[in-house]
Amino acid sequence: MDIYNDLSRIIDPRIILNKTEEKIPFKNDASYISGSEPYLIVMPENVNDVSKVLKYCNDNNINVVPRSGGTSLTGSSVVYHDGIVIDMLKMNKIKNLSLEDRYVVAEPGVRLDDLNIYLSKYNFFYPPDPASSLAATVGGTLSTNAGGLRAVRYGTTKEWVLGLEIVLPDGSIIRTGEYTLKRSAGYDLTALFLGSEGTLGIITSAVLKIAPLPEKVSRIMAFFKTIDDVGIAVSRIKKSGITPLISEFLDRTSMEAVKNSVNLNIPENMNYMLILDIDSDLESIDRKSGDAIKIIKEITDKIEVTTDKKRMDEIYRARKGLYSSLLLNRENDRQIVVIGDVVFPASELPGALHEAENLIKKYNLKVPLFGHIGDGNLHANIITDADEKSLEKVHRFQIELADIAIKHNGSVSAEHGIGLEKNDLLYKEYRDRNNLKALELMREIKNTIDKNNIMNRGKIFYET
Amino acid sequence: MDIYNDLSRIIDPRIILNKTEEKIPFKNDASYISGSEPYLIVMPENVNDVSKVLKYCNDNNINVVPRSGGTSLTGSSVVYHDGIVIDMLKMNKIKNLSLEDRYVVAEPGVRLDDLNIYLSKYNFFYPPDPASSLAATVGGTLSTNAGGLRAVRYGTTKEWVLGLEIVLPDGSIIRTGEYTLKRSAGYDLTALFLGSEGTLGIITSAVLKIAPLPEKVSRIMAFFKTIDDVGIAVSRIKKSGITPLISEFLDRTSMEAVKNSVNLNIPENMNYMLILDIDSDLESIDRKSGDAIKIIKEITDKIEVTTDKKRMDEIYRARKGLYSSLLLNRENDRQIVVIGDVVFPASELPGALHEAENLIKKYNLKVPLFGHIGDGNLHANIITDADEKSLEKVHRFQIELADIAIKHNGSVSAEHGIGLEKNDLLYKEYRDRNNLKALELMREIKNTIDKNNIMNRGKIFYET
Known part of the structure; x- marks a missing residue:
């Protein structure tokens, strides 16, 4: 052949x-x-x-x-x-925009930042915002149900898709959902394909929901001594009814990695940073950001607040560039950075973050921490040599971190998917929860749709 | 046996x-x-x-x-x-609330109004709000992906579910999703069961997302001469970037049906009413409702605005009681009311509403109109005798109304599901759109999960 x-x-x-x-x-x-x-x-x-x-x-x-x-x-x-x-990069057209209906139709090769530059002209935006948005595409983010910085407020990708055009493995073309917010006409095939990591078919067009841009945003940067304090702050803020637009967390190494590029003034003895965006109507920004500041001040007085657009963009870009910054932090270019991606409910953060930090100490690994902490999403990123022994140690660490996530009602994968990396952690999560039948059901659905098992083999499921 | x-x-x-x-x-x-x-x-x-x-x-x-x-x-x-x-009515416990994590765990027999009375004590709410919320349950509304009044702002049920406990047809128990907003760990089985009308298994528990109550709400009631004007008003408001909390529409008959119970003052020659709730932060309600009023005033000057809690509750209950009110409007108790449930994108409303009204004239049927017009959801409700000839005429009307919905990128079912009533309209929608393969795929998934086809037969799909 x-x-x-x-x-x-x-x-x-x-x-x-x-x-x-x-x-x-x-x-x-x-x-x-x-x-x-x-x-x-x-x-x-x-x-x-x-x-x-x-x-x-x-x-x-x-x-x-x-x-x-x-x-x-x-x-x-x-x-x-x-x-x-x-x-799919050549299929990169933004095809159709309807402000009344709050949708834009985009092909899978459209980059998220390009989509949002386009939408911003109309005062609208597409909320899913992974740190890789400069390069990440509509197709890829649909396929992993990407989350990113704004998920704490706007949810993940699956909440922002009205309909899809999909080519099934046998070449037939279907459309799911369509153009209306409401639709109760059979099973939700749209959602089935979101997060399926290309194992069921190929998305060739998407009707994406859009939202009006927030009227006003204020950014709070707060510094904390201990990781426990970070968890307590986030948990109290959410309990009070405040839903930040973003709620990001950086540890000392992550702060140091971007410090010079954004002129970040890290107070002495402060090891963790929280970046919190509060949005509001035009008239209410001081009161609403004040409410959040009041809660944080009970824990730390090292707080910086800004509404300066330029300063805010700078910090946002630095946060989004953390993976690149950490790559520069390697001792040599044979080292790798294994980006972690667990999630806990926000209420579990105080305990879970503490346990995660103890685990890092136990393994004596270099693991800078950052993450979308408002939705409980922790990226524990291991900078490591790539030899077999090191990787084996990394893997043992990941299994123990998965234990913490599972114990605290979380998951082994928040927003990066399973891919080739986490098959064993996926099975562990379902096995530990006595829920393997759910995973079996997924496999049966895969077999139903992709009868010859040609689509993205080895991803999500073990290959037999 | x-x-x-x-x-x-x-x-x-x-x-x-x-x-x-x-x-x-x-x-x-x-x-x-x-x-x-x-x-x-x-x-x-x-x-x-x-x-x-x-x-x-x-x-x-x-x-x-x-x-x-x-x-x-x-x-x-x-x-x-x-x-x-x-x-499932005996399984009606609210089991678990986490404000930090923005979820409540409820059994399927919990009534939606009871759930929201419970949540209001904490200043939170569960947004899906079908008109039947007094009696409708968590289980039923999950199974039809219910929409209701607040969908224009908060989307439909499927956006408000983190996880489910489900009993599959063979008796095995699975859990889908779980307790975190983010999760990219295999296929989204949660969404597959939402809107599946009990044809795939039985939901025994649900982790539902909750949201903080809006700080301030203002209600605008506007009256219009023609249905075209209603469509234009809604379309312009949404295009301007305003997303109302609710956006309800009543025609003359529907207004008359509730007029006395809520002391509704219908201006002369005004045949349609729009109820628009605008929410905002505490400080900004006048400006934000003012923006909406300005758009409406270009079309009509018959406007009433209220922020009075008692008056607002009264109107809300009257709107929710419209089906009951129409039942009282029958000539005799052998007549029936066939509640319609089509949807168009909001941008299509001006043309689609006009065509719907012409269709009613053509058939000379008694069809009071109301609906959640902000999300394009029109309930065209036929009051009719129940003899074979009358029902045959009703059915022809429904098919022509479906034609209008399909032509305008809408759907034959917005929020009530397919049930036993709309199998033929469902097939029509997929056939007319050259998309029967999608429906076949649903059927294959049904066969995969419910191998003996015992679950709610005759619903959604034709029985063969």
Whole structure:
């Protein structure tokens, strides 16, 4: 079988990448995990291209890896064993905007920041906002149910999708949901495909909900001595009824990593920082941010408040660039950064954060901590050598961190998905909760939709 | 096979209703559709009761109809051919509240108004708010993905559920989602069960998201001459970036039906009413409701504004009681009221409402109109005799109304589900959109989860 020749006959060969130097970059995504070199890469220009390629692959049992921004942190977008890559970056049109109906129609290759630059002209925005939004795409973030900074207020991606156009593994094209907020007409297939990491089909268009931009935002930066205090502050703020727009947390190493670039003045003996955005109507910003400050002042007096747009953008970019900053923090470029992604309910933060910190001490690993702490999402990021012994230690650490997440009613994956990295942690979570039947049901649904098991094999589920 | 005897051996016979006079009320729900008399009714007290009964029914191919409030308007909760009813009303505990985490755990038999009375003590609420909230339950509203008055602002039920405990048809118990806002750990089974109308399993517990109550609400009541004006007003308000808390619409007949009970002063020559709630921070209510009033004043000057709590409650109850009021409007008690439930995107309202009104004239039917017009949801409610000829005419009207909904990118069912009433309209919608494959996929998923097809047969899908 010559896949290139076959595909060249059914789609325009110009959209096939087949040279070794073209294929090598696709062995990696933003994670530390490398995959196989794909047989070739197809870059579809429309839904029919996708349909033809999937039908061919399904008929010939060829594995398919969907990809767009390649910003996966769990190896979701690399080839597990063998297969072709379908790269959706050429399908990057913003097709249709309706302010009345609060939706924008976008193709999967649209980058989130580009989408929001477009929407901001109308005073609207698309809330899901992963730190990688400069490069992350609509397609990728739908596929992992991305969360990001604003989830504490606006929820995750799945709350922002009205409908999808999807190519199923056999090449047939379906639409789910459509253009209205309300619809009670059969099962919610839209939600089934969100967060499915490309294991069920390929999204070729999405009707995304949009929201009016907040009228006014104030940013509070508070510094704390202990991680317990951070957890207590977040928990009390949420209990009071305040829902911040963002609620980010950085430990000392993370602060140091961005300190110079944003001129961050870290008070002495302060090891943790909380960045809290409070939004309001035009008239009420002082009162509403005052309410939050009052709660924080019971715990720390090291507080900086700003409503200066330039300063706020600077801090936001620094926070979003933390992964890059940590990569610069490696002792040498053979070291890797394993981005962690657990989540606990906010009420469990005081205890859970304390236990996480003790675990890091126990393992004597270099683990800078940051995260979207308002929704309980902790990124415990391990800077480590990549030899077998080190990785084995990292893995033991991850299992014990998963124990903490599971014990505190949380999850082993908040927003990065399972990919190739966390299959064992996923099974652990369901097994520890005596809930393996739910995972079996997912597998049965996968088998129903992707009968030949060609879609993104090895991701989410173990391969048997 | 003696079902009563068999079940009496595996569950406490006290929770089985088996006398004819006990069974007769279960032949009906709130719709005009009657079902068969169930073999018997089980009223489980815990998840194990549900599990045992489902296992028995699955092993013996006995059809099962889940039910709780019985407020379905499409016959979702009556028996299609034969079978038992599992009535969830005894499982009505509010089990667990976490303000920090913004969730409450409730059993399916909890009535929505009871839940919100409980939450209001903490200054929080559960946003989904169907007009039937006094009687409608958590279980029923999850099963139809209920929308209601506040959906224009807060979305439908599926945006307010973190996790579920579900008994599958074979009696096994799974949990989906869990307690955190973020979670990217496999497929979103939660969403799959929401809106599935009891055709996939029985929900025995739900982790529901809650939100802080709005600080301030102002109610605008505006009166219009033509239905076109109503559509234009709603469309312009939404385009301006204003998202009302509720946005309800009543035609002349609907206004007349509640006029006396709430002392409604209907201006002369005004045939339509819009009820608009604007919420804001404490400080900004005048400006924000002023913005909406300014847009409305370009179209009509018949406007009443109130922030009086008592007056607002009165109007709200009257709106919620419209179905009951229309029942009193029948010429005789052999007449029925067929509640319609189509939806269009808000931008399509001006044209779609006009066409709907022309259709009513063409059929010369008595069809009072009201609806949650801010999200495009129109209830066209037919007061009709129940003889075969009349019902046939009603059905032709519904098909033509469905044509309008489909043409305008809407749907044949906004929030009441498909039940026994709309199978043909559901198939029509998917067929007209050349999307039958999506419906086939739903059927395949149904077959995967409910292998013996015992769960709520005849609902959503045609029975073959």
